[in-house]
Amino acid sequence: MKLKLIASSLLMVSLTACQVNADSLVNLGSQSVQLATLNDAQVKQLSDKSCTQMDAEAKVAPDNNPYAIRLNKISQSLGDTINGTKINYKVYLTQDVNAWAMANGCVRVYSGLMDKMTDNEIQGVVGHELGHVALGHSKKAMQVAYGTQLARGAIAATTNATIASLTGSQLGDIAEQAINAQFSQKQEREADNFSFDYLVKKGINPIGLATAFEKLGGGEASLLSTHPSSSARSQNIRDRIAQMNQAK
Secondary structure (H helix, E strand, O other), X not given: OOOOOOXXXXXXXXXXXXXXXHHXXXXXXXXXXXXXXOOHHHHHHHHHHHHHHHHHHOOEOOOOOHHHHHHHHHHHHHOOEXXXXXXXXXXEOOOOOOEEEOOOOEEEEEHHHHHXXXXXXXXXXXXXXXXXXXXXXXXXXXHHHHHHHXXXXXXXXXXXXXXXXXXXXXXXXXXXXXXXXXXOHHHHHHHHHHHHHHHXXXXXXXXXXXXXXXXXXXXXXXXXXXXXXXXXXHHHHHHHHHHHHHHO
């Protein structure tokens, strides 16, 4: 979620995707419908292995790298758990502009995104990604990704043993699909609002989420395919800030 992304474009997958829903599982066939019953432990196991595979294929910033130091400072303001799940933050050194999170709390931010964003904007972006995790969207995305491989006959029936024996190539395919998952308009709005509430709870100004949308949109809006548009999502956050200030 992956390193073969659209380079040098203002594209952030989770923030700009469109639709993952229950119908997606049904469309994969009767076998993959059963994946809706994957328990949390199985999803975590698959996410752990997929994230490890992604890290192996990426250039991960070491702890003493300026990007890693910066993200560590930002992450301290956000906390290290989400709904009881430990969050693991790392930076991928690449010019691609992206960030994503998996259901196991694996959060990856690309240096290309960090180059374009202020710390406050990165807080907003990461808050949005954490929203997808906390609200179960990332879990569903992993189920759909695994189900697609099952429906294609690329992997066998769903068991813990099967997950443990997946090859690096299979894990890479699953991870890339999960990271590129397209969320519904409702899910995106839910993640936006989660980020807003989460930032406010942490004492962080939520304006960064609005300005991040504006940067991701801008002249490249045709690349985003967001529903609603980046401008509408930015306005939603600005409206909520105004309402919050009026209530004080």
